[in-house]
Amino acid sequence: MRIVIIGAGEVGRYLAKGLSSEAKDVIIIDRNEQRLITLQEQLDVQTVHGDGSSLDVLRRAGADRADILIAVTDSDEGNMMACVVSRVYFSIPRVIARIRNAEYTAPPILNKLSIDMAISPEKEAAEHIVRLIHTPGASEVLDFEQGKVLLVGYKVDEDSDLLHRPLKDLSGLREASVLLAAILRDERVQIPRGEDQLRVGDTVYAVAPRSQIGYLSKLFHTDGQEVQRVMIIGGSMIGTLLARQLESEGLQVKLIEPSIQRCHILSEALDQTVVLHGDPTHIDFLTEENIEDMDVCVAVSDDEQTNILVSLLAKRLGTRRIICAVTKSEYIPIATSVGIDAVISPRLSAASAMLRFIRAGSVLSVGTLRDSEAEAMEVVAQATSSIVNRPIAELDFPKDAIIAAIIRENQIIIPQGNDMIIPGDRVILFTLAKAVRKVEKSLQIQGGRGTRSLG
Structure with missing residues (x-):
């Protein structure tokens, strides 16, 4: 190609x-x-x-x-x-x-x-942030099958019940229809095997039905409290789109913007959001606006250095959760390492959306992680594919990829070795970048074309 x-x-x-x-x-x-x-x-x-x-x-x-x-x-x-x-x-x-x-x-x-x-990178980023806001404690959220299945990233803390146990022995995960599809360790994404064990500081990517978000929240000791109050830093296009979406959901939204002219425009464009003129890097100003009472602070100004600084200030002042937008992808691991809960790149969100179209026709959705280091795909199983009508344990599937879920009619299956994929199933796969070609070959994907707007 x-x-x-x-x-x-x-x-x-x-x-x-x-x-x-x-x-x-x-x-x-x-x-x-x-x-x-x-x-x-x-x-x-x-x-x-x-x-x-x-x-x-x-x-x-x-x-x-x-x-x-x-x-x-x-x-x-x-x-x-x-x-x-x-x-x-x-x-x-x-x-x-x-x-x-x-x-x-x-x-x-x-x-x-x-x-x-x-x-539109801005629209993709705003939608990404909304998913993060509605998934407590998650550092990453990808959704599949119209949001019925999620891939969610969580940090493993020192009190986790998952530590020091081979993954194959975690029977509770299987009973809850949860699969640990990947681990981020030392800035490298890897596909875990049954003998692997989790370590403190790992980020785990779990695939589960949306109905199991409460279970995952408890499992990874995240604050499952419902979000009511959100502070947005920056009246950028992302900030505007985000505020409009959140206020439509009935959330209490404050938006801080340093430009008085932009504040006037935002006040006209937004119905319920409280638009505040001020410098978000001033601690006294943030304190006056009760940032410590906010459930989430989202820094999405057009200046990524300001976003990182305000995120650190908000964390120090007691905001429960911080989401930060950066332009340069190399800033993502840096921002994460200093305690920011979730970091997004609008441009990478847009590029991920483009991959959904570049991939061949039977690929319904693609999400990428860690600067293209790994991908999650939702595909339709073709009758000619080598992955159908055989137990998963017998498949010659790339070792750097994993079959994470099967959607059959209204049933969501987290597969075991004796499960089979049948033609027409929707299959969610997680693969490292180096295995994408092998995965596509296994799927025998055929190309397609259509006119779509995602922004």
């Missing part, structure tokens, strides 16, 4: 890293030559210097032989133009655009321009 990516920023780099590791033919176009030089030094990709909407540049990138084009620059108009030119002049089968302006993502516009998918 040949994929042309326009834009070598955070989203483009993230996509290129993941796709090139699967031996896909990746070509990146960008106006910034130094960015391209850096990428070529780090990744097995081809680069072309120039404007991604230029016919000449696209020709040099081999657009006439491309299967997919992804435009992810910071310009909505530039991304849309690149997609239109690629479809009209080079008949590229599938095109994806990063578009922040919601007015441009209406289906009639996308259909008229023949853009298959439009992604």
Whole structure:
């Protein structure tokens, strides 16, 4: 598969890293030559210097032989133009655009321009944060089968009942329909085996029906108290979308914004949110606004350094839970290590959404973890696949991947060795990046196409 990516920023780099590791033919176009030089030094990709909407540049990138084009620059108009030119002049089968302006993502516009998918990083990030807010104690939440099945990340503390016991002996997990699909240890994601044991400080990724969130909350000693009060730091697009969603759910929301002009705009746009003008990095101001009484503080200003600083202040002042947005993916482990409960990257959220479309047609959903280090997929089992009609224990499935759940009609099955997948089942898989190609081969995935807007 040949994929042309326009834009070598955070989203483009993230996509290129993941796709090139699967031996896909990746070509990146960008106006910034130094960015391209850096990428070529780090990744097995081809680069072309120039404007991604230029016919000449696209020709040099081999657009006439491309299967997919992804435009992810910071310009909505530039991304849309690149997609239109690629479809009209080079008949590229599938095109994806990063578009922040919601007015441009209406289906009639996308259909008229023949853009298959439009992604808004801000909308993806806001939806990600809402999932985190509604999942107590989680550092990561991915949902599948329309939210009926969750993959949730939890930190293992020193009082955990799961410590010093082989995973195969944790019968309570099986009885509760919970599978520990992966472990993050020393900044590496690994697929656990039955003999493995958890350690203090591990982050465990558990797959379970949504109905078992209460069980997981107790298991990992998280505060299961219902969220009522949320403070948002920053009147950015993410902050606005988040406030609008939370106030529609009846939560009490305060939003702090340092720009008085932006405060006036927010006051007009939001119905129930209390919009406050002030500097969120001042402890006295935060104390005056009772940040210690907040259930959650979400730092989503356009300045990631401010977000990290305010997150640390809120933690020190007693806020129960902190969620922080960062732009650079390399900040995620740093922010987590200093005690911030959950860290998200809007651009990586957008890139994960794009992977849902880049993956072949029987893949219904894809979520990525740790800068593309691992993926969770929801797929439809094909009759021709090597994983159907055989006990799971007998499958020749990659060792760096695990079958985490089977959804059959209205039944959610956390599989054991004697369970079988049958054609038409929806299957949730967790795989390390290095095993994605082998997993796709096992699934015998067939390609598909459609017009969708996720933002």
